[in-house]
Amino acid sequence: MLNETHAPDLKCWLASAAPGGDFPIQNLPFGVFRPAGGSQPMRGGIAIGDMILDLAAASALGLFDGLAAEGAALAARPELNDFMAAGRDRWSALRLAVSRLLRVGAPQAEAVRACLRPQAQAEYGLPCRIGDYTDFFTSYDHMINSGRVFRPDAPPLPNFKWMPIGYHGRASSVEVSGARLRRPSGQLPPGEGGRPEFGPSRRMDYEMELGVFVGPGNARGTAIALDAAPEHLFGVCLLNDWSARDIQAWEALPLGPFLAKNFLTTISPWIVTFEALAPFRSALPRTADDPEALPYLRPADGALAGYDIELEVALATRAGGGAAQRLSRSSYRHAYWGPAQLLAHHTRNGCNLRPGDLLGSGTQSGPGPAEQGCLLELSRGGREPVRLSNGERRAFLEDGDTVVMRGWCERPGFARIGFGECRGTLLAAGDA
Amino acid sequence: MLNETHAPDLKCWLASAAPGGDFPIQNLPFGVFRPAGGSQPMRGGIAIGDMILDLAAASALGLFDGLAAEGAALAARPELNDFMAAGRDRWSALRLAVSRLLRVGAPQAEAVRACLRPQAQAEYGLPCRIGDYTDFFTSYDHMINSGRVFRPDAPPLPNFKWMPIGYHGRASSVEVSGARLRRPSGQLPPGEGGRPEFGPSRRMDYEMELGVFVGPGNARGTAIALDAAPEHLFGVCLLNDWSARDIQAWEALPLGPFLAKNFLTTISPWIVTFEALAPFRSALPRTADDPEALPYLRPADGALAGYDIELEVALATRAGGGAAQRLSRSSYRHAYWGPAQLLAHHTRNGCNLRPGDLLGSGTQSGPGPAEQGCLLELSRGGREPVRLSNGERRAFLEDGDTVVMRGWCERPGFARIGFGECRGTLLAAGDA
Structure with missing residues (x-):
């Protein structure tokens, strides 16, 4: 390699x-x-x-x-x-x-x-025409932390360790770093009377993700086997899956997130190739209690199916004068499922991927105390606002906040490589 | 009009x-x-x-x-x-x-x-390049019937009468009538031991839907108001949202259907324009108990926001020698939400629609006894197989079954118009 x-x-x-x-x-x-x-x-x-x-x-x-x-x-x-x-x-x-x-x-x-x-x-x-954008859910800690926001004793999802859970996102609103975002409006969860409110989201969040670009892809009715996946993995970018948590809470049952996320997804302009990432392959996190993956998702013994990519989100606030203050920091090495497994699962039923299709990793959180990849987790559903280094607090994003994602790889004996940045500013709600 | x-x-x-x-x-x-x-x-x-x-x-x-x-x-x-x-x-x-x-x-x-x-x-x-495919959930009876498959006393979804619930589908695998479909394989729900099975789906189904093609669309950050929607509604086709119910049951929580549906969606080759459909506009079904829609989804008094389009699914089996036997029959006039409301909701948060985007109506079922738009409903989750006119029974689709969807509009004083057909045959599982 x-x-x-x-x-x-x-x-x-x-x-x-x-x-x-x-x-x-x-x-x-x-x-x-x-x-x-x-x-x-x-x-x-x-x-x-x-x-x-x-x-x-x-x-x-x-x-x-x-x-x-x-x-x-x-x-x-x-x-x-x-x-x-x-x-x-x-x-x-x-x-x-x-x-x-x-x-x-x-x-x-x-x-x-x-x-x-x-x-x-x-x-x-945008580096390419994105035919379809799929977002996955690969961070075990994100799953546990998000579940506990709603229920302190929430059990793990029963399917999480059996498959990379995924869903289709919106391709039309994937834009490159720097895209403008007005605070979106929508239906907000009902209170006592059962009638939803309507207005600008009050629980705007970022999600710290990576995006994987698909290479040649596959014809409908065929699958990409796990060991053929490297032929189909072109490269990786940073991805911010902006989310409106209140819209999400009301709309997402039973069919998943929709208007809570499809107003914008931003990606970094540079795609770091999997070839460049080769020195930073890592073992997937597994414990003795984890189930053995089904054969189509099982890497060869000793295969390094993950990647150690450091990720960081900083916030530049209006009051902070533009200085970025770190909010989230984690690594993609914590992801339960690696990129090749996303391809193998996505195509196992014959679903066709096309060149330039984008696969999101899902929010990347780690097991450590400051390793949560979104404000929903960091502020425990808004109940415990995060204190920024300039004394401000954030339960969710405020108008004027600029979210700056960065990513890089470091390993002794190899040159550090980086992803540049993925940046976006939340503006006040407009008419739309 | x-x-x-x-x-x-x-x-x-x-x-x-x-x-x-x-x-x-x-x-x-x-x-x-x-x-x-x-x-x-x-x-x-x-x-x-x-x-x-x-x-x-x-x-x-x-x-x-x-x-x-x-x-x-x-x-x-x-x-x-x-x-x-x-x-x-x-x-x-x-x-x-x-x-x-x-x-x-x-x-x-x-x-x-x-x-x-x-x-x-x-x-x-395919009539156009489909940038994004969104599927909705607009039939109240489909919602009630599907819920009861899993729980006889299932309550209505609390958000159903407040918004057209939608989710993003797969654009790459939308194909025109006649496309081949091998029975897809995937993870099937676990039994006692908690370990999922893997293999060809045993609960293959069709979904009787209409597809709406978007005209000019909107820029990201803007919305299409309900009264401007007619400028953006190009036309309607038949749509079969093939579904693997066992794959769906295991994967769909918490992010919605994914591999259970993204292996193929077939549409009829002809798009009947909304102008041609003008004589067949109908009132949306509402009772005194239904909540008043939020303003952005509320049609003007007396507006005919629905369409009376008859829909039918017939099955041609191998044993039946190719003769089509009717399974489902209903009308789009039962849909709780009409096409203009789908556009207004989809864009209310600033999500951009592009020309040629496809919006599925969701399975169309009616209140009558044979008006269920999929086998999951007709066979009550497979427990009560449907008897075909040639004596065969179907809980779900069998290899060799050809599903034929048809649609048409009739109203005294106007010429009957039709949609042609949307056809597809389920073949035995292959390698993918």
Whole structure:
């Protein structure tokens, strides 16, 4: 799984790609952007340091050949779907070629430098056309904590350790980091009289998740076996599944969340590839009491089916003057089900996944005291507001709050890689 | 709302469009097809009698002008999304122009006749690219009957009469009538030991629904008001929401149905426009005990917010030699919530709908004894198998069963119009 692109001593000739940042030469995440100047079309690129390698420009200079050239032509498009469909050989060939072009001593360094665009001036687009967005429920601690909000002795869900529970979300309202969000209105749970109220949600929340992008996918009526899943796992982004807890409480029985979540989902602009994440694979958390998974969900003995990805949510409040104060911090290594299991389960009944489909990990919470991935858990359903470092308190989000998600991977002997950020500000309710 | 295209005495010069069939001159539904000969590209058309008007051919002959010509150019494409986005003026102008071209005495009749292709030789495609598919739960009787399967004294859901309960379905697996379906496999509810079984579903069911196609849609952060909904309602098809009840029972708590339904949804090839349905509007069923709807869901006094559309499901079994035997029969007039309310609710929180999005009505059951829209209800959860007219019994679907849905509208003083059929055969389980 590891190759020369993962070597920790690789150095890039671009100073801002120095070790310790989100985008060193070992990362090379894909995204779609418009360079400075609003009239230019969107195109695909790769983040390096504080710059973006414009793949269309690099292709035009003839910097790639073979499979890498084929990959670059597809990854340069304004939607990465065709690149995602092209499969692991082309993903990997392009990664290797870009890694070599960016290394200290690369003879083409000056030509490549002419293809770099500053991130600070870029406008990002959705990385691909998302045909379907599925959200899962993979954090055991999130399940336990959320259940206890409503009932202190809530038992675990009986199906949780047998399957990655999932549901379909809204594809039309997945947008890239920075999208505006007005506080949504809707039906709020009834009080004594049984009549629901109507108005802006009073229990707005974030959910700290990862998003997984599907590669080639499968035809309807076929399944992706667990051991074939790596061929279909393109990469990972940060994902904020904004949620209105009061709307959710009233609408979600019996068919699940709907208007409580479909008003917006934001994702980070950069997709970190599973190849870049290879050094950070981890064992799934299992205890002796856990049931043995059914065969279609059972990884080979010793397989590292999880990923150790640190996640953090910070809040920048109006009163706090924009300084971000950490709220949630956990790791994806706590997830009970890993990405390959999501694919295997989703397709086991013959459901077809298409290139660019998005799978949310569900809120990531860990077992520790500050490891809850949303305010519902942190504030115990609003009963125990969280104290921010500037003295403010939050049971749920307030107008003007900016939620900033970050993620990164660190492991001794490997270069740190990061996801950038996924950011959004809650505005006051409008007419809609 | 009514205009010259609805006049019951209009007659078409095509003999097969005689009154009494599904596709008289008063109907004029839209679809996408490939004429006889597999190599020709898909294109848009309008059903008339047993033929299809090829809109690309008719446009090329210069048979339309003005808004109708603009509409025809869009409706001739292999996906109707741009026509759906073009709005009611163009939908209506094209309908009127086609109605006039097809009337007895139309001077262009011979030119139009050259643009007709036989339905019997056509291959149908999905009428549009479906960005998101949402399914609703609008039949009160379906809610009561389904609840009683699990608990004889099950109370009504407290939110049912306050909102059209909805959830997101799978867009990738919506296919046109005739799609093949292998019996899906999955996790089946655990017995005594608490360990789920794995295997082909034993409780396969159909759901008799209508599908509503969205027209122009709305930007994220805005809502479609109830009285603006007609501008956004393009048309209606038949929809079979195939369901695996055992998979559903085990997976659906707490996030709703997922693998129990996302393996396939079939729709009829023809979209009957809301303009064609105008004579069949009906009052929503309400009793004095029902709560007054919240303002955003409250139609004007006397508004006819429902539609009287007869629905029927027949089963053709292997043993029955292909003869269809009626199982379910009901009408959409029993739905508690009408199409405009689905749009108003769906967007009230700012969720954006896109042209070509599909909204399912949910299973349509009525209050009468044989008016249940799925086998789960008809067989009371499998406990009381239904006896078919040839003596066979069905608790759930068996391999080789062909489900045939039909729909039509009849009202004294108006021409009968029909939906054609939505058909699918359940095959034995395969590997996926």
